[in-house]
Amino acid sequence: MEKKCVMVIDSELSTGLIANTSAILALTLGKTIEGIIGPDVKDASEQIHAGITTTPIPILKGNNEKIKELRSNLYKEEFSDLFVVDFSDAAQMTKNYQEYTKKNITVIGK
Template sequence: MEMKCVMVIDANLPTGLISNTAAVLALTLGKEIDKIIGPTVMDGSGNPHVGITTTPIPILKGDSIKIKDLRDKVYSEEFSDLFVVDFSNAAQTTKNYEEYTKKIATFSSNDLEYLGLALYGDKKKVNKLTGSMGLLR
């Protein structure tokens, strides 16, 4: 099975929040997906370069409604084997993880506004969900 990874980020966000959302999603992907980060490599001068992603990660544009709809679809039976990371207004508006865990517990799934999400898994399934989305530019 060929694997694919994409991010979908709300294109209506300011550039700084888009960048922050992508960074948060990427860090979690790197922690959770085995071998998505390659080993350290050496350049021609013998200097080391810490491993980077081994998988291209297109960043697609969405809006908060499309992202929430996509997240809901991922939790259906058909797509339940995909790995998903989401980043919401509950996370973006807190200053530390303890504050985030307390704040998100006060929201229902319907109350959360999603700034972005990342999907990783079977390429056909990821394409089925995101194939019609354009690149965020």
């Protein structure tokens, strides 16, 4: 089965927050989706380059309202086979993971 991926980011965020959000989402995908990062490769001069994503990841923009609607729809039963990562404003406004988890968040797993 072919895997597809897309990021939808609030277009009203500053460029820095858009870059940070996409980086955070990409790290979570890399950790979670087996095989999304390819093996290291060598170029013609024998320099090694770390593996990069094997899946294109288009970045789309939306506004706050559209993103909330999309998120709500993605948690419906018909989309239960999708892997969804969200990065809330609660996460954006904290300086570290410990602070984030104290904002009405329940940590599950290890």
